[in-house]
Amino acid sequence: MNNNLIKLLFVLVIFPNTIIAQSSKKNYEYTVDLLHMSNDEVTVSFTPPRNNLRQGKFIIPKLVPGFYQAMNFGQYISNFRATDKNGKKILTERLDKNSWLVHDLKHVDKISYQVADGWDSLEKDTHEARSAGSMFIKDSVFVLNYNSLVGYFEEMKEVPYRIHIKKNKDFYASSALDYKKKNENTDIVRAKDYRQLVDSPVLYCIPDTTWLKIGHTEVLVSFYNKKERHYSKKIADEIETILKNQQAYLGGKLPVDNYAFLIYYESSNERGYLGDGLEHSKSTVCLYRSGSMDFLSDALHRVASHEFFHIITPLNIHSGEIQHYDFLNPALSKHLWLYEGMTEYATIHMPIQQKMISLDDFERNVEEKIKGMKEFDNKLSFTELSKNAMERQDQYMNFYQKGALLGLCLDIRLRELSGGKTGTQDLMLKLMQKYGEGKYFNDDDLFDEITKMTFPEIRTFFRDLIEGTQPIPLKEYLAKAGFIYDEATEKVYLSPNPDSKQLTLRKAWINQ
Numbered sequence: 001m002n003n004n005l006i007k008l009l010f011v012l013v014i015f016p017n018t019i020i021a022q023s024s025k026k027n028y029e030y031t032v033d034l035l036h037m038s039n040d041e042v043t044v045s046f047t048p049p050r051n052n053l054r055q056g057k058f059i060i061p062k063l064v065p066g067f068y069q070a071m072n073f074g075q076y077i078s079n080f081r082a083t084d085k086n087g088k089k090i091l092t093e094r095l096d097k098n099s100w101l102v103h104d105l106k107h108v109d110k111i112s113y114q115v116a117d118g119w120d121s122l123e124k125d126t127h128e129a130r131s132a133g134s135m136f137i138k139d140s141v142f143v144l145n146y147n148s149l150v151g152y153f154e155e156m157k158e159v160p161y162r163i164h165i166k167k168n169k170d171f172y173a174s175s176a177l178d179y180k181k182k183n184e185n186t187d188i189v190r191a192k193d194y195r196q197l198v199d200s201p202v203l204y205c206i207p208d209t210t211w212l213k214i215g216h217t218e219v220l221v222s223f224y225n226k227k228e229r230h231y232s233k234k235i236a237d238e239i240e241t242i243l244k245n246q247q248a249y250l251g252g253k254l255p256v257d258n259y260a261f262l263i264y265y266e267s268s269n270e271r272g273y274l275g276d277g278l279e280h281s282k283s284t285v286c287l288y289r290s291g292s293m294d295f296l297s298d299a300l301h302r303v304a305s306h307e308f309f310h311i312i313t314p315l316n317i318h319s320g321e322i323q324h325y326d327f328l329n330p331a332l333s334k335h336l337w338l339y340e341g342m343t344e345y346a347t348i349h350m351p352i353q354q355k356m357i358s359l360d361d362f363e364r365n366v367e368e369k370i371k372g373m374k375e376f377d378n379k380l381s382f383t384e385l386s387k388n389a390m391e392r393q394d395q396y397m398n399f400y401q402k403g404a405l406l407g408l409c410l411d412i413r414l415r416e417l418s419g420g421k422t423g424t425q426d427l428m429l430k431l432m433q434k435y436g437e438g439k440y441f442n443d444d445d446l447f448d449e450i451t452k453m454t455f456p457e458i459r460t461f462f463r464d465l466i467e468g469t470q471p472i473p474l475k476e477y478l479a480k481a482g483f484i485y486d487e488a489t490e491k492v493y494l495s496p497n498p499d500s501k502q503l504t505l506r507k508a509w510i511n512q
Helices: 002-024 194-198 232-249 293-309 336-353 359-373 382-387 393-400 402-417 424-434 443-453 457-467 474-480 500-510
Strands: 028-038 041-047 055-059 077-083 092-096 099-103 110-116 135-137 141-144 161-166 172-175 180-183 186-191 202-205 209-214 217-224 258-267 273-279 283-290 483-486 491-494
Touching: 077 092, 141 258, 161 194, 172 186, 172 258, 186 194, 202 217, 202 258, 209 232, 217 232, 232 258, 232 293, 232 336, 258 293, 273 293, 283 293, 293 336, 336 359, 336 382, 336 393, 336 402, 336 424, 336 500, 359 393, 359 402, 359 491, 382 393, 382 402, 382 457, 393 402, 402 424, 402 457, 402 474, 402 500, 424 443, 443 457, 474 483, 474 500
Parallel strands: 028 161, 217 258, 258 283
Antiparallel strands: 028 041, 041 110, 055 099, 077 110, 092 099, 135 141, 141 202, 161 186, 172 202, 180 186, 209 217, 273 283, 483 491
16 A cells, blocks of 8 residues: 555656656747856856757748838847757758758757847947847846847747746846746746747846736836836836727727736937837837936827827727738738727827827827838838838838828728718728738738728728829818918818717817
């Protein structure tokens, strides 16, 4: 009897460890060392999942969802090396900027490489976006986007990840993922696959954090500035105002259970501010540079609000091209008018509808978009431009200018056709219900699907203004809501004598 008990205890104690050992061989097992840097580079190493492959193609992304220009994250990788369990070197070949061929992969025990800082400092005068890259300042702060640190084998894509982070004992991981403390210098984080890992950046530093509860949504606000150590509460107050209004704007419920704002602020001698952000399913990285922290309030209302609205699209509403994203050679969707244009439109529409800003402020925001649009070629088809966004970077920023104004016109047209009952808010919620998490639309079908959800006339809107190249009818559409657009002066202002129809539409549109 005692022997049986001993055997039973042996099985109960040993068997779970066996399961863990076996399951770990099905993971990518990574170590990222933030503690022992050399030459401003971080050492990354990993054990591939168990396999029987003669060779494998290892990939670091060329670009990531949310950016539409080649970032070539492989350019930051050096000293790529593979060894077997005896430490003997295994042959590797660099194929191009972002991929390596690893021979005899089934015998590879460890692969290691160095990763350089993707952006040295926000002080540098450059317009290139940094929010998709990683930044390392030893013993101070690390902004980690895993697309620049971690890769995958093309032959082993849908595989879980376990990452060990070696870090300063006082550092805290701010992220939408759950970081567990293994010991004072090591955290462990898991991701179900590469897409989830890349979708979950992390800010490592001495913590300056504040938690918010907005409805059912838990929100982490994490802030870093090398001088200001206790600022997250002030920023959280601003974000709470934004999110409560976004909650009302989105029908009373935020479409996510938890969310993290990772905010890095750098002082500069410039006037105004520079804001850079990248959206993720449950977090955003916001980078700000300005001469005064007084600019942060306005910057948050623009950048943080825009990135949070991306939860709707493309993170919930997107095409197959985004659902099945190819990090090395992505096929672009033709609906950037939706992903960026409609998101930017919501960013300027929500504050006026929720009475956060004055009518004068709203008119100035519309004028700003009109002025911005005129810097681009507005005779281009937006669907064609979207498909070719990587080649037409000179026109890309027009999705935030003309794209937002197309959203404005679509909203007015929907409210006109529905007698004020339906606008773009309702449309986006309907699309999210149909194409929510895990689902996607076919690129070629979206305009017809929206037409079925709304009105036959909307198909003409898409054909003429988004697929086609007709000039955007701003004067005509703003007049429907009782506004005058003076094309000579580029000014927008209220009509002095609006009729009842115009007043009704304006009330339905902007709650004014």
